Amino acid sequence: MAVLTDEEVNSAVTKLDDWEHAGGALRRSVKFPSFLGGIDAVRRVAEHAEHRDHHPDIDIRWRTVTFALVTHSEGGITDKDVQMAAEINEILGEV
Template identity: 30%
Template sequence: MKQLDKDTIEAKLLQLPDWDYFDNALHAEFEFENFKDCFSAMSRIAFECESLGHHPDWSNVYNVLKISITTHDAGGVTDKDFELAKAIDFIVEPED
C-alpha cells in the first residue's frame, strides 16, 4: 500500500467532513447520546475493521469516541485508511 501525499489526502478529506489530517493520520471524534450507543457503534466498527483487516487506534470516554487511522506498514495515510474512515462514517452517521 502506497502512502498518499498531503495534497491527495486533503482532496480526499473533502468527502469526509468529520475527519482531519494531522500527525500523519486521519482523526475523528464522535459524540453519542450515551455510553451504550457509543459502545454499540464501536462494536459495529470492530466487525468492519476485521472485515477490512485494518484497525484504528481509538479510545472512548463515556459517550465520546476518538479515532485515529494510519497504515503503519506504509508509514502514513493510504487509500486503506480512507476506506475504513468511509465505513466508520456509514456506521456512526444517523439515517435521514
C-alpha cells in the same frame, strides 16, 4: 500500497464528512448520547474492521469516541485509510 502525500490526504478529507487530517492520521471524534451508545458504535466498527483486516486506533472517553486511521505497516495514510473512513461514516450513520 503507497503512502498518500499531504495534498492527497487533504483533498480526500474534503470528501469525508467530519474527518480531519491531524497528527499524521485521519481522525474523527463522535459524541454519543450515552456511554453505551458509543460502545455499540465501537463494536460495529470493530466487527467491520476485523472483516477488512484494517483496524483503526480507537479512543473512548465517556461518551466521546475518536477513531484514527493510519496504515502503520506503510508508515502513513494510504487509500486503505481513506476507504475505511468512508466505511466508518456509513456505519455511524446506522447508529
